[in-house]
Amino acid sequence: MVELSKEQLKDVAKSIVVGQGNQFVKELLRDNQIPIGLNKSDFYKNMMDAIDGGRLTEVMLVAWLEEVEGWGNQHIHLHEPLARSLDEVRQLVAASDYADLLNATAVTEFPDFLELTSIAISEAAFTLSWHKGNSSWTRVKRKDYRDEQEGDVYEFRAFRERSNRTVVRYEWVVGKPYSAVFIQLPNEGTLHADATNEVWRVLVELGLIEVPLPRVPLTKSVHGFRQDAAQVTATSAKLHAEGGYAEFVTTLPEGGIDQVEALRKLDRAVEDDDFPRADGKFKLSDEVHDGLSRPLTVEVIGGDSRIRLWVQCKREDVYLLTDLLWEHGLA
Amino acid sequence: MEWEKLAARHKPALLSAVRDRIAAGTSRVVELRPITDLGFSTSEAASLLDELAEQKVLERTEVLRCPSCNGHIAQDVLVNQVCPQCNHDFREKGDEPTKVITYLLLGGLSRDVPWLVAIHGFNSQGEWQRDFAWLAANKFRYHAPVLMYQFPMSRYGVMLRWRHLQLAAELAEKLVLAVQHAEKHGITEPPDVVLHSFGSLLFAALLDLPNYKNLRFGRVIIAGGIIDPRYDFDRHIVAGRCQAVLNHCAGKDEAVGLAQIMMPTAGPCGTHGLLSKAVVNIRSSNYKHGSFFEGETLTENLSVGGPWDHFLRRPMAYLADLPGHFTPAANWKPLSALIVVPLRVLCIALPLPVLLMALNGWFQDTKNLLGSILRSHRVG
Numbered sequence: 001m002v003e004l005s006k007e008q009l010k011d012v013a014k015s016i017v018v019g020q021g022n023q024f025v026k027e028l029l030r031d032n033q034i035p036i037g038l039n040k041s042d043f044y045k046n047m048m049d050a051i052d053g054g055r056l057t058e059v060m061l062v063a064w065l066e067e068v069e070g071w072g073n074q075h076i077h078l079h080e081p082l083a084r085s086l087d088e089v090r091q092l093v094a095a096s097d098y099a100d101l102l103n104a105t106a107v108t109e110f111p112d113f114l115e116l117t118s119i120a121i122s123e124a125a126f127t128l129s130w131h132k133g134n135s136s137w138t139r140v141k142r143k144d145y146r147d148e149q150e151g152d153v154y155e156f157r158a159f160r161e162r163s164n165r166t167v168v169r170y171e172w173v174v175g176k177p178y179s180a181v182f183i184q185l186p187n188e189g190t191l192h193a194d195a196t197n198e199v200w201r202v203l204v205e206l207g208l209i210e211v212p213l214p215r216v217p218l219t220k221s222v223h224g225f226r227q228d229a230a231q232v233t234a235t236s237a238k239l240h241a242e243g244g245y246a247e248f249v250t251t252l253p254e255g256g257i258d259q260v261e262a263l264r265k266l267d268r269a270v271e272d273d274d275f276p277r278a279d280g281k282f283k284l285s286d287e288v289h290d291g292l293s294r295p296l297t298v299e300v301i302g303g304d305s306r307i308r309l310w311v312q313c314k315r316e317d318v319y320l321l322t323d324l325l326w327e328h329g330l331a
Numbered sequence: 332m333e334w335e336k337l338a339a340r341h342k343p344a345l346l347s348a349v350r351d352r353i354a355a356g357t358s359r360v361v362e363l364r365p366i367t368d369l370g371f372s373t374s375e376a377a378s379l380l381d382e383l384a385e386q387k388v389l390e391r392t393e394v395l396r397c398p399s400c401n402g403h404i405a406q407d408v409l410v411n412q413v414c415p416q417c418n419h420d421f422r423e424k425g426d427e428p429t430k431v432i433t434y435l436l437l438g439g440l441s442r443d444v445p446w447l448v449a450i451h452g453f454n455s456q457g458e459w460q461r462d463f464a465w466l467a468a469n470k471f472r473y474h475a476p477v478l479m480y481q482f483p484m485s486r487y488g489v490m491l492r493w494r495h496l497q498l499a500a501e502l503a504e505k506l507v508l509a510v511q512h513a514e515k516h517g518i519t520e521p522p523d524v525v526l527h528s529f530g531s532l533l534f535a536a537l538l539d540l541p542n543y544k545n546l547r548f549g550r551v552i553i554a555g556g557i558i559d560p561r562y563d564f565d566r567h568i569v570a571g572r573c574q575a576v577l578n579h580c581a582g583k584d585e586a587v588g589l590a591q592i593m594m595p596t597a598g599p600c601g602t603h604g605l606l607s608k609a610v611v612n613i614r615s616s617n618y619k620h621g622s623f624f625e626g627e628t629l630t631e632n633l634s635v636g637g638p639w640d641h642f643l644r645r646p647m648a649y650l651a652d653l654p655g656h657f658t659p660a661a662n663w664k665p666l667s668a669l670i671v672v673p674l675r676v677l678c679i680a681l682p683l684p685v686l687l688m689a690l691n692g693w694f695q696d697t698k699n700l701l702g703s704i705l706r707s708h709r710v711g
Contacts, residue, residue: 073411139425159423227517236416249416252360253394253403253433259359261441261644268443268475281415297408297415310408310415 004058006051012061013047028064032056072296072313074167077181077196078305078322079213082126082172082203089126092207093119114168114198124175128202130168130195134185138162170199173319178216178326182318187306217329219302222278224328226267229258231324233283237267239275240303246275256283277303284321291320300325341379345371349379353388354649356441361389361434380434390435395428404428439646444475445520445549446513448506451481452528452555462629463525470633470640478509478522480530489529490678492595499536503543510546521547521574523643527623528586531556532597538567550643551576554623556605557590559598560663564607575650577642578605579623579632582616591666592674604659613638613655 004012025043029036034050037043050056082089093102104118111117111132120127143158172179181199185191200212225232233256236249248263250256257263272278279301286292296317299308307325309318334350348369352361366376384391395404402416409428412421421427447467449460460479467477480502489495506522513522526534531553537543551573567573580601581587587601601620604612615622622628632639638653645652665671 136423138422141425162422249402251396251401251403252358253392253405253435255359259440261357261443264443295407297405299415308415310411312410 009051009056009058009061010048013051013056014044028061031064032060071182071315071318072309072311074182074184074309075187075192076307076309076318076322077183077192078178078216078218078307078325079181080216081177081179082208082213084208086121086123086126086174089206089208090121093121096206098202098206114195116198116202125171125173128170128199130198132166132168132185134166136162168195168199170203176319176323176326178322179213180322187308192306215305216326217302218300218305218307218325219276219278220272221325221329222280222300222302223272223275225282225300225325226257226278226280228328229256231284231288233285234258234280235283236281238279239270240277240279241275246270249281279303284324289320289324292317296321337379337382340382342371342375344369345375345379349376349383353383353436353438354645354652356436356439356646356649359436359440361436363434377432384434387437390437392433392435393430394433396431398426398429399424438648441644441646444471444523444643445518446475446522447471447477447525448509448522449477449479449525450502450527450530450534452530462626463624466629466633476513476518480505489594490675495532495536495594495596496540499533499540500542502533503537503540503546506537506546507543521549523549524551525639526551526553526556528555528557528590528601528620529594531558531600532590532594535562536596538572544572547571548573550574552579552639552642553577553600553605554579555581555584555587555620556600557587557594557597558600558605559591559596559665560600560603560606560659561598562600562605562607564605565609568607568609575642575647576605576607576610577639577650578610578612579638580604580612580614581618581620581622582614583618584620586620592671593678595675598665603663604657606659606661606663611642611651611653612657612659613653614657615655 025040026036028034029043029046029050032050032055034055035046037046047056084092093099098116098119101116101119103120114130114132116128117131118127118129120129137159138161140158140160143160144156145158146153146155148154166184167182168184169182170179171182181196183192183195185195196212200209203209203213222237226234226237235252235256236247237257238245238247248257248266250260250263252259257267279299281297281299284292284296284298286295293314294311294317296313297310298321299310300306301308307321309321334346337346345366348366348371349361352365361380363373363376363380367373380389381391383389395406395409396402397404397414397416397419399419400414400417402414404414408415413419414421414428449463449467451460460481464477464479467475471477510521513519524534534551534553535558537546553576556578564573564576568575578600580603582602584601587599590597591599604610604614615628618628623632631637634640638655641653642650
């Protein structure tokens, strides 16, 4: 691990306060017995004081980032697992040009393009992580203005640039019947295709695959989730047939389509096999699922083998969800 | 909830419409629009809903909605500043979710008929079941399969208890298979049941069979029932064997009176009612024993708002909210054995002379025929 100066560590802390959800920043502070405060400016001040006082170290930040950064608030593409043992993976990585990335940390990396920043091989999992600095725009109306130029009135609408760090990760947990590409970039244009192509490029280069790993279809899982009101709250379902689709959505603030009689009847009438592709939006309660650290709001796009997690969460939460989807897809 | 107290402050028609909506339990959210569509103003409708919220019938809550698609934005998703329904980016657009007052129903919701079993009486091949099947298929369309249980035509067997138990066991076996079949097709809920006449007695016998305690049922409708009014349905409801029982009585049913004479363990629940506290008893004063399944009445019973539709779908709290609802007199006693036993013996013995007469006629005919054949041979 590269030793960071206190100033560098403060920069990392600043990026954490900006980029991570309040709940998770609070957990970082609470877990390390650092005063929390009420808002982001309090969090920032308390973190700076803790770094100056040596109560928040690089080791603590790295451990915490590995747990929450890039978990949740992301898209997950499920694919078939690698047909290799972890020993073979370890040997191939060690013999590759990427050997120096093995167990590297990338706390301060904000590359302009997607860049492979670390490779982790534990007893249970093989993980590749890419980082990318990302910017988006926040509308700031108070900075708008109008100007008259050459007889015409122009309106200038202001946006402030917002920067954060995104993670793309490929992970195969030994024993799981799937592997996953985790993407924190929006599903716009070719961003996801570019990210997954980068994953396959590296895996091919490492000699782990020859062609991209096939997708794990999730349509059966969507149907399974839709019908399991005891475990999952379905808030919408979009069922695709050749030449059309049917969609039913509840606008209830809580509860799912089973809480609306008309939608329930419609749902009962659905013959799953008539709809070869299905998408759905679901909620998983931490009161129903013991292992969850928080309730999850999830979208599953069956035909694309893609999951959209709408909240930031922990690694364990993500795998509880993907395992549950896998189980519901077996029926 | 004492709705009468609200009558002083709200229009009766508004009160009735909102009460019906809440009793129907068709959705967790109670929207103002369907009420104002009936001609009431938003303020008078909101005033009533606010009062119902104070009475804890509804919950009045502030909900965040997307200004673009009106979808609900949960607080935990709000940190993303993106609508999960339409991907509207609040930061990029410079707007915020709108706050909307929403009323949520705190009581139970309506239910669906998962699947249905119909069991007919003894003196029948289940003719009514054909009409019933057609109406039920039209009512539930694709979402509730209907099983029409046919047991063998039985006239003398109904007078013998061992035959009841035999038929009940056969019914139980068929239902075990039907439940397995339903589960295989994704229907895990127990079936609702419609029983007529002897079918009700068989069903009560089935509930008491020790080998079939795992069979569970949803809502049970008894029409023209011939179960002993003292039969304890409460214990089956408490044990989860049945969710609820509607006993639909007829005002002009003479058959159920005869049943207790002819059939062991039978009783006139189809006229007197069932005494179990959890059973909902209603009476249609113009009905006879077979009226329940005649075209017009059957349609009326199953149509939206009809008594059977109401009972099958409404939340538990509103099940007894039916016209003709009554509480049966608790002092019902069966007929004296001094009357029942001779009459039942007569019923069983009566067919014997008839049989002997028939046999005698056949014997005489055969004797005559043989005699004439022999005579013709002698002549020959």
